[in-house]
Amino acid sequence: MTGPMIEIAGLRKAYGRTPVLRGVDLVAPRGSIHALLGRNGAGKTTTVQIMTTLVQADAGTVRVCGADVARQPRRVRELVALTGQYASVDEFQTGRENLVMMANLAHLPRREIPARVDALLERLDLVAAADRRVATYSGGMRRRLDLATSLLGRPALLVLDEPSTGLDPASRTQLWELVKDLADEGTTILLTTQYLEEADQLADTVTVLHDGVVAACGSPTKLKGLVSGAHVRAVFADQRDRDRARDLAPDVALEVGETDEDEASLTVRAADPLGTIRALLGMADSHGLSLEGVNVVRPTLDDVFLALTSPGVTRAATTSTGVTTTTKEYVR
Secondary structure (H helix, E strand, O other): OOOOOEEEEEEEEEEOOEEEEEEEEEEEOOOOEEEEEEOOOOOHHHHHHHHOOOOOOOEEEEEEOOEEOOOOHHHHHHHEEEEOOOOOOOOOOEHHHHHHHHHHHOOOOHHHHHHHHHHHHHHOOOOOOOOOEHHHOOHHHHHHHHHHHHHOOOOOEEEEEOOOOOOOHHHHHHHHHHHHHHHHOOOEEEEEOOOHHHHHHHOOEEEEEEOOEEEEEEOHHHHHOOOOOOEEEEEEOOHHHHHHHHHHHHHHOOOEEEEEOOOOEEEEEOOOHHHHHHHHHHHHHHHOOOEEEEEEEOOOHHHHHHHHOOOOOOOOEEOOOOOEEOOOOOOO
8 A cells, every 4th residue: 555654634632621632733654663752741642542543533634554543443453553651461471371362352363373472472582481470571571572462463553652661771772673673674653752862763753742733843853953053062171261261252253052060161052063163272272271172062852852842832834944843933
């Protein structure tokens, strides 16, 4: 089939007099990883619940692989697997028993279940623990088992709701590699996360929700281009040299931003990072300042997130970079 995996248009939902979604639009191509970000209460969970047929929308349309969520809920449930924030596995059963149980509930052909379970146990590195009770599993192992249950039916769309919550760095990295592999194999993944580094590492496209609307949508790289450009951070031997550098900066056309009292450092706005570094080095050499190090600090998704979800995000627009946004206050 052709066309996007997810198509959401004009999605609205309110609980009583409280609007949660106020006209959300979202498109995710097949085989992509699409991250959905937003502060608590922005509408991420409601969007996911509507898309997975758990909640009905008040207005708008949602299609998954061409199937209308409101009119064809059974077809949508055949296409989608949802892995929640917390692992939903039976601690009194073994890992293998959990998978067999879920395969039967999904009505998979009985003759295919053993091979499918074995393949998933191997893929998610659970073979050694397959016949142990899940109560003995670590958090990372439970998360992998929960993901394995979602993959039993080979879903076209996998929805991961904050999948790495509570995982240690090693388990998180292992999960990221698995997610990338699934996308490479053609599975479309919708990811909600509070870890902006996770979205930066995994997502092809990021949608930021704020106050029930889409604040911005684009690739992580393009979103970073919305906020003010790079800064150069200069570290001096002591606060005295740092203070002198701050006073001298206007003489060499340097615009100083933040200073760090503890590390005797300051940041300089840098439209041209290389030129800024040269100016800093020349200033330090001319005035005998002890400059111990410089580095270029570029915008992160954290910077984008804070800019997009600050007060005043009210109007939809599309920038020349192809990023859909709802404000221009932070655009260079």
